[in-house]
Amino acid sequence: RKEVEQDPGPFNVPEGATVAFNCTYSNSASQSFFWYRQDCRKEPKLLMSVYSSGNEDGRFTAQLNRASQYISLLIRDSKLSDSATYLCAVSRSNDYKLSFGAGTTVTVRA
């Protein structure tokens, strides 16, 4: 079993819709969680960190469910510019490495 797994999608949604997707992790000792955005053939860019209590950044909301070992990302009022691949990343405390999921592709259509 992979350490971090994501539904590859694609999620095709109209502008203005809400889209949400999860990322599951296998190691219960995981402590740090992040969402990255990657545009085609570009580098991954940090979208947001995920905190235990959940956090919001504009139209983006991230949640952590430790009991079920997953994090989620919700995008409200989708824009065409939200079309991208979203990668989740997880690490254990004091671990040198981040483990990345393979990404969830979101396509927002006009």
Place this chain on the structure above:
Amino acid sequence: NAGVTQTPKFRVLKTGQSMTLLCAQDMNHEYMYWYRQDPGMGLRLIHYSVGEGTTAKGEVPDGYNVSRLKKQNFLLGLESAAPSQTSVYFCASRRSNQPQHFGDGTRLSIL
């Protein structure tokens, strides 16, 4: 503030040639990483370093070597390039428990 800088941005090699990819970061990060990304495969860790003078293997280290002689630089070497190493290479750096920052990638084609 440049962040993470990779050179070169593009390169075409012939099978058997050697080359070195350079990654430089100006954020005083302890940890540095080299990944490759192929279509449908996600990011795969090649090698990483937890400090100056130290390196370690990731999940796909074969055919690559690395060096970290200075804290700010992490070099990835291909001694004898093979077509299977055609890929996009990303360097990243971070502090402990903090997110990684990526360079903008090197697109390498091996003929």
